[in-house]
Amino acid sequence: MTLKRTAPLVLMTAAALSMTACAQSERDSGDGGGGSSDVKDTLTFGAAGAPELFDPLYATDGETFRVTRQIHQGLLGIKPGTADVQPELAESWEPSDDGLSWTFHLRQGVKFSDGTDFDADAVCYNMERMYNQKGAGQTAAEYWTYFFGTFSDDPEGSLYKSCEAKDADTAVIDVTRTTSSFPTILSLDSFSMQSPTALEEGDANNVQAQGEGFTYPEYSMNPVGIGPYKLDSYDEANKTVTLVANDDYYGDPPKTKTLVFKIIPDETTRRQELEAGSIDGYDLPNPVDWQGLEDDGNNVQVRPAFNVLYLGLNPEKNPKLKDLRVRQAIAYALNREQMVTSQLPEGASVASQFMPEAVSGYNKDLEPYPYDPDKAKQLLKEAGAEGMSLTFAFPTEVSRPYMPDPQKIHAAFTKDLEAVGIKVKEVSKPWNGGYLDDVSANGAYDAWLLGWTGDYNAADNFLGTFFSDLKGNDFHTSVMPWGKTLSEDLKAADAIVDEDERAAAYEDINKRIAEEYLPGIPISHSPPALVTSEKVEGLVASPLTAETFDTVTVAK
């Protein structure tokens, strides 16, 4: 009885106390203070999603790579602000005459953050470790499958052949065929060098399929690599990843000692956190906010566009699309110039081909099809396709760097197509809710919106992705008379060792794709941005969204 009567009183006092506590406490954004210097020792960056794990071999998304890039390095790195490779853990490399054997001269005196030496043996240990994935590990090592093909139990399909430690500072990697992608792909985060000791002790390859997912070994949460930072903690309950300076790093120590990634999936909340001063910057600000953010004194950095948005066409689904004149009519019908101006952020451009200008093999002489509805009508008439119908799809619940608002882009193009007499049947599906399945696996649409962000600077990473695989590609080029030629020519171009010769081959292919094949309509290249407060300096925006944070300072 007494307890019952006093309970509300106790509760009220507790609440009152807690309120006072709030009012009295100091607002402090986690800056450790320390020293007389005028820069903070913590940089807090708003990430759009949670990392998956920290062993980059099994990682698949940009939010994870943003973290692993700070704690792991590869033989090759990316030159800041560009899409080009530069030496990282290898100081130089050269191919044999046939392009099948590559010698890497390693940086000397480098140690992993656990003290293990980095040498040629470590390089080969890593290559063999990736190549020898078994069972579920093979499925989880998605990037290896994508870029190297198969594993040691099926050597026929693998790009990687073997690795030999010639001496402590020289590693030789043999490949099974020449391709423009090698050794460029060694700059990808997934193929970073990790400590053999730690990999061994942490049973790093022990990936198991369980239930509807995979279980990963201890190591994947306790990575040991070479980088300006090392992982301190992943506080899942508070959604923060904390990195601290790696004292064993061979290069200049990071200018800001502690790097915190605060996971804030909602874009509006990220912006509000920046306005409130609790984060120092964030990725992917909404283009409509760019001006407002700049006006508030923030620094919006626009990355060079390294992507392409296209309107895909499926001639197998809609046989009318087999006629080049119909495909050209669609290209003339779309007012891409206006769409780019009204829907895409500053710095976006109309695409003339299926890759951005920064990629070698880009054909500068190509012009986009101009907006010409009369020509479109005329071509449709010639092809006997007046009043044709077209199932045209767009994804919902998604915003990609190349496509901030799919629905609006789709609406603009639908109007354009209807203006030339094409009957558009609109379809939409959630991005993860069947859209990608319908485009790729099911081939369910006549026309659709999709795009691609490049992984590295190679034409094959764009054109090869779209058209190389004759049987399985989204554009169903196998039903077209030129489908096989295109696929073979792309593979041949990729195998050319000489860079200039290769670029010329791709320029020619780009010209033919635009003028003779037109398997889809390239739409635009759209630059993603990142934003930092006015106190932040030294962050170099990367077209590959591969920023490193070791050069960044935050003023107090």
Place this chain on the structure above:
Amino acid sequence: MARFIIRRLLQMVVVVFVLSLMLFFWLRSLPGGTVSAILGERATPQTRAALTKALGLDQPVWVQYWRFVERAAHGEFGTSTRVLPGADALDIFLSRLPATIELSFFALLLAVVLAIPLGYLSARRAGSPLDSGLVVTSLVGVAVPVFFLAFLLKYQLAVEHHVFPVSGRQDNLSCTRVTNFFVLDGLLTREYDCSVSALKHLVLPSLALATIPFAVIYRITRASVLEVLGEDYVRTAESKGLTARVIRGRHVLRNALLPVVTTIGLQTGGLLAGAVLTEKVFNWGGIGNALADAFEGRDYAVLQVLILAAAMIYVVINLLVDISYAVIDPRVRTR
């Protein structure tokens, strides 16, 4: 009483079983799925097939369900693919639950502490400007959607005026985690700044979440006190010359609070639904937040565990309400 509880618990088993069946088939009939969510634009027919097979999603749904039941019987509820890849789905539920409980607890505390005294006051001064004002306020509380209010509060008090933090549960202070109840953890480890930071982060979300239970509890208290005030035994007590304090405590509040207790119990269940939205607005790492992430990434194992567990919590809370009703009101017990 014991039979009543056992019967209700048995009912719960049936509910969970039927729900698990429906949930399992519903999730898998949704377009898209885990494989597309993981592979994105990079999907090729080969990788798609390999991943589908590795995850066992190529099997007929009833085979998948049977495997799920078998594993569940051994206490294995599957592995996450999105929320925290590789982690056990049940572990994710358990590690996220404290955040939601903490938020709901403070919201309910706020609602009860404000609503009962104000409801009583309103009833004593029925018809006064104070009463009318409070009734209107409570109406607004029910009518305004939680997420809208949450957004408004956040904008005014966090973004415009930096009184409270914008989002999250705590500043990054390298706090030790014991129970994942952040306020409690700070007290246990004597890292008091951690508790303070957690409390500061709690204010806005719990305020937003408290509005609906506040309004409901306030109105029930007011109505109930009004009713009791008109009862014969109150008039008798007054005419006996008892002090106002005794009448208020023993005769009015004790009797008036019976329906209020039930309401509080029922509101607790409702809080879970409100918490999902509030967690989204405030980037609060609880169940609601995990549910949204899991749904977006088609993280089947996590979705199954979270939804089933939420259903069980709801059923248990309702059972507790019924039991507490019987304990407080002897008339229910004897029936």
